[in-house]
Amino acid sequence: MRKTLLIIDDEKDLSAMLKQYFELKDYNVMLAENGISGIEKAAKQPDLILLDINMPDVDGLEVCRRIREYVTCPILFLTARIEDQDKLDGFSAGGDDYIVKPFSVSELGARVAAHLRREDRSGQAPHRLLLDNYFMIDYTTHQVSNSGEVIPLTPKEYEIIELLSTHPGQLFSKDRIFDHIWKMDSDADSNTAMEHISRLRAKLAAAGCKPYIQTVWGVGYKWVK
Numbered sequence: 001m002r003k004t005l006l007i008i009d010d011e012k013d014l015s016a017m018l019k020q021y022f023e024l025k026d027y028n029v030m031l032a033e034n035g036i037s038g039i040e041k042a043a044k045q046p047d048l049i050l051l052d053i054n055m056p057d058v059d060g061l062e063v064c065r066r067i068r069e070y071v072t073c074p075i076l077f078l079t080a081r082i083e084d085q086d087k088l089d090g091f092s093a094g095g096d097d098y099i100v101k102p103f104s105v106s107e108l109g110a111r112v113a114a115h116l117r118r119e120d121r122s123g124q125a126p127h128r129l130l131l132d133n134y135f136m137i138d139y140t141t142h143q144v145s146n147s148g149e150v151i152p153l154t155p156k157e158y159e160i161i162e163l164l165s166t167h168p169g170q171l172f173s174k175d176r177i178f179d180h181i182w183k184m185d186s187d188a189d190s191n192t193a194m195e196h197i198s199r200l201r202a203k204l205a206a207a208g209c210k211p212y213i214q215t216v217w218g219v220g221y222k223w224v225k
Contacts, residue, residue, distance in 0.1 A: 002026055002027060002028050003027050003028070003047040003048065003116055004027065004028040004029075004030065004044075004046045004047050004048075005022055005027050005028070005029050005030070005046055005047065005048050005049070005050060005112070006029075006030045006031075006032065006038070006041055006042060006044075006046040006048075006049045006050070007019065007029060007030070007031050007032070007049075007050045008032040008034075008035065008037075008038030008041075008042075008049065008050070008051045008052060008055075008060070008063060009032075009033070009050070009051075009052035009055075009078060010033050010034055010052065010055045010056060011052070012033060015031050015033065016031075017105075018050065018105070018108075019031060021105055021109065022109070022112075025109060030044070030046060034055055034056070034057050034058070035055050035057050035058030035059065035060070035062065035063045036057055036058060038051065038063050038067075039058070039063055039066055039067055042063075042067040042070075042071050043070065045071065045073070046073060047073055047116060047119070048073050048074045048075075048076065048112055048115060048116055048119075049067075049071070049073060049074070049075045049076070050076050050078055050108075050112075051063060051064060051075055051076065051077055051078065051095070052077075052078050052079060053077055053078075053079035053086075053090070054079060054080065060077060060079070060090075061089060061090065061093045062093075064077075064090075064093040064094050064095055065093050065094060065175075068093075068094035068175075068176060068179060069179060072180075073119065074096040074097070074115040074116070074118075074119060075094060075095045075096055075097075076095070076096060076097040076098070076099055076111065076112070076115065077090045077095045077097070077098045077099065078099050078101060078103070079098070079099075079100065079101060080100065080101045088218050088219055091171050091173070091216075091219045091220070092173045092175075092218070092219055092220065093173075094173060094175070094176050096115060096170065096171075097111060097115065099111065118167075118170075127139055127140050128140075129165055131210075131212070132210065134146055134147045135209055135210070135212070137161065137162070137165055139162060139166075142155075142158050142162075144158065144161060146204075146207045146208055146209050147208070149207065151203055151204065151207045151209075152203070153200065153203065154196075156181055156182075156196050157196055157199065157200045157203070159180075159181045160177060160181060160193070160196060160197060160200055161200060161213075163177065163180055163181065164212075164213060164221065164222065164223040165212070165223050167223065168222075168223045168224070169222055169223070169224070170222060170223075171216055171219055171220050171221070171222050172220050172221055172222065173219065173220035174190045174191070174193045174194050174197075174220060174221075175190045175193075176220070177190075177193040177197070177220070177221070178190040178192065178193040181193065181196075197213065197221060200213070201213055211224075212224060
């Protein structure tokens with residue numbers, strides 16, 4: 001099945017060039033020339049979004065924050081900003097990658113393909129994940145064990161470990177984790193996600209597990225092997 005890309009960028013010439021390139025690569029391509037249009041078209045659930053940061057009405061960071069409420073696909077920022085803090089801001093907003101302009105179109109195409117392959121693999125998650133011959137996550141029974149001993153987790157703690165472990169290496173901000181796990185629970189906020197992760201990591205450490213959940217300071221968390 002052909003994948004659909006959404007390109008949100010106010011540079012019309014660049015958008016037209018990227019549309020032509022990706023259509024030659026057999027993608028469906030939607031274009032949005034500003035943030036408001038991008039937010040509307042993101043509701044069509046594309047497979048991947050290329051998002052410019054510097055736009056006149058609603059900038060890309062704000063667009064990303066808004067659409068992360070209902071979009072789970074990879075979001076790749078396209079921008080001329082090169083400072084480390086800009087990158088941290090992009091990841092914190094819910095972005096998955098950061099491509100600095102000017103860029104090689106072929107490299108961009110390779111990154112897009114890599115993110116889509118990763119999404120396809122995560123959508124076909126195994127029934128079980130075994131790490132280091134001792135640590136196991138059973139996605140069918142929702143149990144986590146180390147050396148054969150089941151680690152008692154709350155339902156939310158298990159959902160966090162499932163989310164992170166099925167997206168290894170991908171950064172998740174506390175807000176994005178909260179959006180995935182708690183969704184419409186109005187009695188909680190994003191700090192709740194931090195508290196649950198803290199307790200989860202303490203339980204894993206007490207069970208003798210390696211630190212699979214890594215903190216990326218100022219950004220969020222990721223699963224490492």
